[in-house]
Amino acid sequence: MEKVADIEQLNARLTRLEEEVCELREAVSRKAKEHPLITRKPTVCGGEPVIVGTRTPVRAIVEHVRLGDSPEDILEHLPYLTLEKIHAALEYYRDNKQEIDAYIELNEDEDFWKAWMKSSLPPSTPTMPKGDLR
Numbered sequence: 001m002e003k004v005a006d007i008e009q010l011n012a013r014l015t016r017l018e019e020e021v022c023e024l025r026e027a028v029s030r031k032a033k034e035h036p037l038i039t040r041k042p043t044v045c046g047g048e049p050v051i052v053g054t055r056t057p058v059r060a061i062v063e064h065v066r067l068g069d070s071p072e073d074i075l076e077h078l079p080y081l082t083l084e085k086i087h088a089a090l091e092y093y094r095d096n097k098q099e100i101d102a103y104i105e106l107n108e109d110e111d112f113w114k115a116w117m118k119s120s121l122p123p124s125t126p127t128m129p130k131g132d133l134r
């Protein structure tokens with residue numbers, strides 16, 4: 001009798017989780033429709049949001065703006081973009097600030113990149129001198 005009750009509880013919990021997953025998928029789908037010029041694929045920039053048709057992460061556009069660049073300045077630096085795509089990236093950032101700020105923080109994390117370099121290099125590959133993270 002106890003096992004039946006446990007199974008019923010698990011089944012109820014599973015049903016709630018499935019409903020939550022459906023809701024999350026719908027929310028993600030709505031967000032994607034709201035930002036048609038921004039995409040993400042696991043094989044491009046580690047799944048980070050990027051501008052459609054490029055490998056330029058939204059993070060890069062935001063970092064340009066933080067350095068004082070206007071959308072027109074960014075266009076000079078990245079001429080393969082359009083002002084529409086730059087504005088779309090900035091709009092995506094406004095809607096997803098916490099996510100993009102986390103990518104920016106990770107990108108600036110020197111310890112992360114050092115560990116990544118060590119894990120990505122074959123054993124015979126020399127490492128860069130200390131402090132040189134190109």
